[in-house]
Amino acid sequence: MKKKSVLIVSGGMEIGGIERSLLGLLNAMDYERYEVDLQLFSVGGELLKFIDSRCNILPEIRVCATMVQPIASVLKTHPVLGIKRAVTKIMTERKYGTDDAATFALLAEYWHRCVGSMPKIQKHYDTAISFMWPHDFAAKNVNADRKIAWIHTDYTRANMNFQQDETVWNCFDKIAGVSDEVCSTFASVYPNLAEKLITIENILPEKLVRAQAEEFVPNDMDTSEKTVLSVGRVCHAKGFELAAQSAKIMRDNGVKFKWYILGYGPDEALLKSEIERLQVGDCFVFLGKKANPYPYMNACTVYAQPSRYEGKAVTVREAQMLGKPVLITDYETAPSQVENGVDGVICPMGVESVAQALTDLLADESTQAKLIQNCGERDYSNRSFMQVVYSLL
Numbered sequence: 001m002k003k004k005s006v007l008i009v010s011g012g013m014e015i016g017g018i019e020r021s022l023l024g025l026l027n028a029m030d031y032e033r034y035e036v037d038l039q040l041f042s043v044g045g046e047l048l049k050f051i052d053s054r055c056n057i058l059p060e061i062r063v064c065a066t067m068v069q070p071i072a073s074v075l076k077t078h079p080v081l082g083i084k085r086a087v088t089k090i091m092t093e094r095k096y097g098t099d100d101a102a103t104f105a106l107l108a109e110y111w112h113r114c115v116g117s118m119p120k121i122q123k124h125y126d127t128a129i130s131f132m133w134p135h136d137f138a139a140k141n142v143n144a145d146r147k148i149a150w151i152h153t154d155y156t157r158a159n160m161n162f163q164q165d166e167t168v169w170n171c172f173d174k175i176a177g178v179s180d181e182v183c184s185t186f187a188s189v190y191p192n193l194a195e196k197l198i199t200i201e202n203i204l205p206e207k208l209v210r211a212q213a214e215e216f217v218p219n220d221m222d223t224s225e226k227t228v229l230s231v232g233r234v235c236h237a238k239g240f241e242l243a244a245q246s247a248k249i250m251r252d253n254g255v256k257f258k259w260y261i262l263g264y265g266p267d268e269a270l271l272k273s274e275i276e277r278l279q280v281g282d283c284f285v286f287l288g289k290k291a292n293p294y295p296y297m298n299a300c301t302v303y304a305q306p307s308r309y310e311g312k313a314v315t316v317r318e319a320q321m322l323g324k325p326v327l328i329t330d331y332e333t334a335p336s337q338v339e340n341g342v343d344g345v346i347c348p349m350g351v352e353s354v355a356q357a358l359t360d361l362l363a364d365e366s367t368q369a370k371l372i373q374n375c376g377e378r379d380y381s382n383r384s385f386m387q388v389v390y391s392l393l
Contacts, residue, residue: 003035004393007121010038010131010139013045015289016233017202017314018152020047021178024129024203025132027052027384035063035393039121041137042068043237046291049284050208063118064137069108084113100236105160111136112164121151127393130172139171148338148392150200153311154332155189157237162189169193174392176200178312179336200388202314206216206321206381213294213322220287221299226257229300231293231315232307238304239272241331241355246306248278249355257362259304262287262296276374297322301368306354320344324369327361329354343374 008026029036031054038051043060051057066074066081071089075082092109096102097166111134120141126144130138135149149172169175175196177183187194218355221227232238240261247259261271263282268286275284287296293315297303303319305328316337319326326344328334338344345367347357361367 001033003033005123006036006040006126006393007035007125007138007142008036008038008125008131009128009142010040010225013047014039015046015291015293019045020133020204020314020318021152021202023047023050024381025131025389026055027068028203028383029055030390031055031387033390037123037125041065050205061119067114072107081114081117085110086116086335088260091215099159099223101157101159104155104158105165108134108160108165110134112168115140131225134165135168135172139168146174146392147172148174148176151175151182151186151265152313154182154185154309156185157309158189165193166190169196172196174198176392178202179333179334181336183312185278185332192303198388198392200385201382202312203316203382203385203389204314204317204321204380206383209294209318209321212292213298215257215292216295218295220285221260221296222258223299226302227300228257228302228304228358228362229262229296229319230259230304230306231262231297232265233307234261234263234268234271236267237308237310238263238265238351239308240267242270242306242329242349242351243304244271244274244278244280244284245351246355246358247280247283249274249352250359251280251283253355253359255359255362257283259283260285260287260296260300262290262293264289286301293317294322297324300324302327302358304354305329306349308349310334311339312336316344317380319327320375320378323372323375325361325368326375327354327358343371343378345371 010022037056037058041057041064043080066078071085088109092106096105115136125144128138128142128144130149171294176198180199183199275281297319303324303326305316309331310333329349332347334346338346339344347353
């Protein structure tokens with residue numbers, strides 16, 4: 001029987017939640033039934049080597065690669081695109097500002113103005129999947145009988161030209177959200193697209209996660225004391241400054257702990273400045289970028305995610321997969337991540353609330369044991385959702 005052809009389009013395979021979710025999807029595919037091509041805008045990243053060898057990774061399209069490069073370097077290699085991006089940046093920031101919400105506008109405008117300068121993929125596919133927003137390239141430069149776009153975030157937090165963005169989403173036959181809550185918030189922004197929505201939760205490579213978790217014991221993490229770990233991009237959405245402010249309350253109340261931050265991002269200097277201002281530097285350790293975060297998850301006492309908003313945080317699922325007590329804030333999609341009091345704790349999004357909830361969880365070994373046991377009895381890989389994926393291909 002002839003295999004069905006599938007093209008998956010995404011940005012790259014750097015360390016990140018979307019990238020790990022993509023890895024899980026690629027490694028769960030039935031390669032006896034599907035011929036899968038992967039088009040990355042930037043062919044590289046720490047996770048690239050873990051992709052199933054039966055997946056055909058297409059050559060990088062150099063013009064597309066410029067979209068993940070700094071404007072200064074693009075001006076040297078592709079001056080026309082560089083000028084377009086520079087002008088777009090100025091105009092968009094004047095209209096929408098420079099905060100996290102306005103980042104959506106900037107990315108959307110970059111692709112809207114530049115996708116016409118990019119080559120079309122000539123091969124025809126049965127199905128094309130655009131796994132990372134913005135979806136302009138798959139919408140306009142890919143030829144396929146069916147097209148599916150993925151949602152990984154809460155679009156109620158965006159500030160951009162929604163009408164223009166909707167024209168791109170309309171090019172897709174189905175729109176897959178990583179949780180029911182993600183689909184619901186998306187539909188509140190794009191009610192005309194509600195009928196296209198379907199839930200496909202993050203499919204995670206459980207065997208790889210568990211194997212990597214046992215690769216080493218971190219020597220830069222002191223497990224003789226109670227430890228809190230947070231993993232993610234250091235940016236406004238992740239709420240790491242809440243961690244700093246909560247840590248001050250905890251330290252002032254005599255709680256003994258060390259909070260480890262694993263990741264990097266644009267707000268790292270701001271976070272370190274806040275930690276210095278609050279004089280809680282002795283409570284924090286910055287681990288930086290790690291290709292393998294799982295031994296650190298394995299070693300921590302509690303995994304904490306003090307986010308302002310999430311689609312469905314892959315790191316929370318991975319921590320649960322490894323049987324760790326998890327504490328998250330009550331962002332919009334939090335109930336899709338944690339069953340409060342059963343396989344994790346959801347606390348109100350406030351400094352005092354986070355400090356109290358974390359203090360209680362660190363001190364309560366019986367609750368920790370219950371959460372660990374319940375996590376161990378659940379399947380967080382979501383491989384059953386592959387049947388939903390196959391129904392769309």
